[in-house]
Amino acid sequence: MHATTPLPLLKRVPPGAWTVVAWCAGLVFTFIARTRLPGESEPGQYPSHLLHRWDGVTFVVLATATALNGGRLLARRPLAACVCLLLAAVLGTVPLSVGEIPMAQFLAAGVALYFVATSCPRRTARIALALALGTLVTFVAVRLFCWGVAGTSSELAVALIAVILWLLGRSAHQVRAHAERLSAQAAAQAVTTERLRIAREMHDTVAHSIGIIALQAGAATRVATTQPEAAREAMRAVETTGRETLAGLRRMLVALRAADAGHQDDPGTAAGPVSGLDDVDGLAATTTAAGVRVEVRRRGRPRPLPPDIDLSAFRIIQESVTNVVRHSGTHACRVTVDYGEDDIRLEVTDDGRGRGTSTDTGFGLAGMRERVALLHGEFHAAPRPEGGFRVAARLPVPVGVR
Template sequence: MPRVPGPSPRVQPRDAGPPPLLSVVFWVVLAATALTYAVHAGTSPGPSIARITVFGANVALVGALWLVLPWRRTRGWRGPAAVVFLVATFTLGPAGSDEIHQLLPLISIANLAFVYGMRTAAVIVGCLCCGLFLSVVKVYGRGVLDAVAQTVPLVVFAAFVLGMTSAVLEARRRREEAQRLLARIRELTVAQERARMGAEMHDSVGHHLTVIKMGLENAERFRHRRPDAAWDEVRQAKDLTRQALADARRWARALRPLALDGHVGSAALQQLAASFDGTGLKVSFEVSGEELPLEPDVELVLYRVLQEGLANAVRHSGARRVRGGLAFHDDRVVLTVTDDGGGRDREAHGGFGLGSLAERARAVGGALTTGDRPGGGFEVRAELPVHPGAAP
């Protein structure tokens, strides 16, 4: 029995950096801040050389930190860079930016939430607001009302930014969780498919090997008293060995991945159909209509439908010819697999393969139908949307 794969190891997502639009806003505001200060510095009386140097260094520090800021939880020196960036954006005001820079501290608050989480960001912002309040009162010697007037807008805007950031973080968390669940579902689907194939391989090849063993044991018993019967058993064992080998090769082909020798789409299906040559079937495959790019889930269902239709023709129908057809339409693709055998095997057990494929077809918004053909033989027909979720 194939081992069901365990949970995939959680890989830390790559830090993709800030959203492009946010980067544009940052650089525009930083450039406007520097340009405004330069204009004021050219007036008379302008700031001293020392103040100009401090402001220029502050602007350069903010720009340099932006290039290395992390946007996910991280370890190492890049994490503290978010706190330094927050302080650097706030000090642009005392350095003389004339309030043009005020959007930059809000961006830095959002960055803090991305890197440290909402609680830590809220604590840091709270400490910063307290520091601003005290600096207005103690350093600049203004009254409490002035300090409140300076602090309250920061608190309001910071709360707004943290709320928006919280929504973005929750959306990111849910997306990553959905991606992990999707990967887990795919792993379980592969495990289920391999378990089914393993059971069917045991039934087919195992049955042949059991009969071969019994035949050889009979030949051993008959070799002296009934040598002709013994040789009959040996010949039958040889025939069964060839059948078992053909079954083993067929299952080895069935376990091959979707992309056969680098082929996908109709090329992969044609390659799969050609791989059944040598099983006693004459297999043909045709493609009609203008081929459209298919989603991976749709392509996988088509591949498995053709695979199951060909395997059933070999196992149950007694067919000599099998014809596969792939037809592309505007918004859907239709795959048919027909044979000239005896139709549905009424005594065949299981049927799990086609039933599972019908569920897969419904999962991508399509349908799978099977049944005897009016003129004889059996047909499997899958009609799927080009894009999953669309009605065929």
């Protein structure tokens, strides 16, 4: 069915946790690079004497605490988190006695910069990029002013990586926003298409009713003088049919008044025969023959319904059963039709997977929800706690038909 699938495992990890992992990885790399590994005659980088003193260890501890705080703030206060992670990069660089902020110390800030660019507005993302580049420039400037030596070329490489991470984040942000716009447009188009289909079906219902009225009125005219009682009976049928048709038209026109008049119907789509709840048994037989057993239960006293309600009830059951066949992976479902005093309740349940796929574009639930909303009813569709899926709808019956 059309339900949300679980996120991939890596997507479940919050961005703040990724920054903490990046910081820890940077620390590990820093110490490994200053250790003579197998196959090396000497370490890749000689450790600073500060790393072996209490003040150097203090800087590392303070930097780690600041980085952990930045990871904690990333989801709620992204700019404050960036400041903390950039400060951690500076504090972690001080005991190394180098002329630039190494990539290992800047890695956590770069990961945070990517997530800010991905999830935050453009202004916030630009401020985060400016903070990152400003920190790198300031560090090199202070080194040049105080000691006259700085790793400018190495810092340019770190700055380039920061810009690349930011651009990747903005690209992911734009792709996600575009996908959301496409999804919203597709959902709106599905609703419009469903409204047009309902309008076509209502047209068929009204045409059928007007044809009956014309036949009954013609019969009444022919026997008005010879068979007054038959003429009165025909005119009563005309009155009943006319009232039901007008009531259905009024409900439909009021509900469709907000539809977009600019969308035109597809001239190549032909309207099918008008169906109703009397066809549920035939639908069940056809579906059962196809391999999914449909059990139909009726409660209350069946009675004639207005054509628009009768048709919508059948379409809801039909779409629900179709979804069971396509998505549930089960071999049986149950259809319940409950005739109440002032409404009719529909329920379709199954024992299948209870979920569908995020790439499903059938919009079946959106169409059913739109039908029920047009008739001022109630609609619910969700996985069942005990397993499977449940679709339930309540359609109110007009007072004059009860």
